[in-house]
Amino acid sequence: MLEGRRIVLGVTGGIAAYKAIELSRRLVLAGAHVTPVMTEAAMNMVGPTTMTALGSEAVKTSLWDDSHPIPHTHLGQSADLVVVCPATARILSDYRTGRSADLLSATLIATEAPVVVCPAMHTEMWNHPAVQDNLEVLLGRGVVVVPPEEGPLAGGDIGAGRLAAPESIFNVIVQTLGAVSGTNATGVIAGSLAGRKVLVTAGGTREAIDPVRFIGNKSSGKQGHALADAAAARGAEVTLVTTVARPSNPAVEQVAVATASEMLGAVTSRADASDVIIMAAAVADFRPKTTAERKLKKADGVPSIELERTEDILATLGARRRAGQVIVGFAAETNDVLANAAAKLSRKGADLLVANNVALPEVGFAHDTNAVTILDADGGSVDVPLTTKATVAEVVLDAVEKRLPPIES
Numbered sequence: 001m002l003e004g005r006r007i008v009l010g011v012t013g014g015i016a017a018y019k020a021i022e023l024s025r026r027l028v029l030a031g032a033h034v035t036p037v038m039t040e041a042a043m044n045m046v047g048p049t050t051m052t053a054l055g056s057e058a059v060k061t062s063l064w065d066d067s068h069p070i071p072h073t074h075l076g077q078s079a080d081l082v083v084v085c086p087a088t089a090r091i092l093s094d095y096r097t098g099r100s101a102d103l104l105s106a107t108l109i110a111t112e113a114p115v116v117v118c119p120a121m122h123t124e125m126w127n128h129p130a131v132q133d134n135l136e137v138l139l140g141r142g143v144v145v146v147p148p149e150e151g152p153l154a155g156g157d158i159g160a161g162r163l164a165a166p167e168s169i170f171n172v173i174v175q176t177l178g179a180v181s182g183t184n185a186t187g188v189i190a191g192s193l194a195g196r197k198v199l200v201t202a203g204g205t206r207e208a209i210d211p212v213r214f215i216g217n218k219s220s221g222k223q224g225h226a227l228a229d230a231a232a233a234r235g236a237e238v239t240l241v242t243t244v245a246r247p248s249n250p251a252v253e254q255v256a257v258a259t260a261s262e263m264l265g266a267v268t269s270r271a272d273a274s275d276v277i278i279m280a281a282a283v284a285d286f287r288p289k290t291t292a293e294r295k296l297k298k299a300d301g302v303p304s305i306e307l308e309r310t311e312d313i314l315a316t317l318g319a320r321r322r323a324g325q326v327i328v329g330f331a332a333e334t335n336d337v338l339a340n341a342a343a344k345l346s347r348k349g350a351d352l353l354v355a356n357n358v359a360l361p362e363v364g365f366a367h368d369t370n371a372v373t374i375l376d377a378d379g380g381s382v383d384v385p386l387t388t389k390a391t392v393a394e395v396v397l398d399a400v401e402k403r404l405p406p407i408e409s
């Protein structure tokens with residue numbers, strides 16, 4: 001899959017450096033030539049011997065110890081892709097400012113190849129405006145960012161900042177190389193959605209009770225964001241209507257919304273122009289009939305909140321679809337999954353319905369993994385056993401592409 005591709009694997013000094021070993025192994029098994037470059041701090045985390053053994057050549061650590069007189073330009077120029085895994089706050093800062101104090105930061109400045117960075121750090125550092133600013137600038141320059149996940153961190157803490165799974169990073173690398181040269185992870189042509197407009201929704205809506213309280217749900221937006229990133233990697237023009245602020249492929253236009261009604265407006269105003277609409281968002285079915293202007297006080301007693309139905313966005317889209325459009329719905333179910341999903345598919349007039357059983361461990365809300373069955377309006381179905389949300393996104397897009405009519409010339 002990656003035969004002959006030259007990848008510089010930069011490893012910086014985060015606890016997650018040990019996961020770079022697994023990434024290197026996967027890349028080499030897929031046929032890539034991996035040149036490991038470690039910072040001094042990284043060598044405190046994992047041994048250079050291991051990186052050398054599982055890479056394709058001896059690890060490089062310094063601007064001065066290479067047989068090549070200018071190792072950073074040599075590495076930068078010969079690379080098809082540079083990946084930094086894990087990327088500490090320090091390397092993101094150096095890369096943003098162009099401070100090339102060691103071999104890895106100098107290589108980043110010396111390359112014109114695509115660069116993938118995989119940040120990993122403690123939640124406080126990840127949330128710091130300095131880190132987020134640096135990432136935003138890098139995203140704006142076309143750097144691909146594989147965002148960290150939430151989960152257990154070093155020292156027993158739990159929160160955002162855990163390095164993305166090596167499998168997900170591998171998929172992003174394959175996609176990124178495919179976007180440059182024409183093939184991607186599932187073997188489809190990277191430009192297979194070129195010329196198509198894809199609209200994706202993500203996250204859970206929030207319906208205000210008062211200025212501080214809302215009715216919400218557990219959706220993390222990860223599956224919708226993965227779909228948007230994957231569609232962009234296939235060359236589509238992608239708009240992501242999302243309730244969640246999360247870095248995405250810089251080619252994706254993000255539209256921030258909070259409520260079901262805002263999502264309805266953002267989606268319906270763009271629906272006619274879209275060739276594909278994927279409703280991955282968990283839209284509230286009910287909202288408070290009125291929103292209190294001031295915070296409800298305990299002293300005023302237990303409030304009785306009258307609810308009303310929200311609009312069903314997917315059903316609205318299904319009813320007013322234009323010819324050739326492909327509309328995809330999602331169904332998070334806890335029981336009678338396939339029967340409920342099949343009923344939703346026809347009730348809402350969708351082409352495809354992606355059903356998941358959120359009662360199973362590791363599936364759906366907030367996880368980085370998912371297991372789904374994709375039902376087709378023509379009666380077909382595809383089972384996707386437990387895998388990353390990035391891989392689920394690829395299989396959903398494969399099913400979408402099968403239903404898309406050819407582009408009229």
Ligand code: CTP
Nearest residue numbers: 279281283284310311312313314329330331332
């Ligand atoms: N959906 C929508 N608008 C709503 C509710 C849901 O567009 N007001 C979409 C979701 O984005 C998803 C699909 O409909 O693609 C199914 O959502 P789900 O909440 O599972 O369906 P419901 O209509 O709520 O069905 P039920 O209450 O029977 O589970």
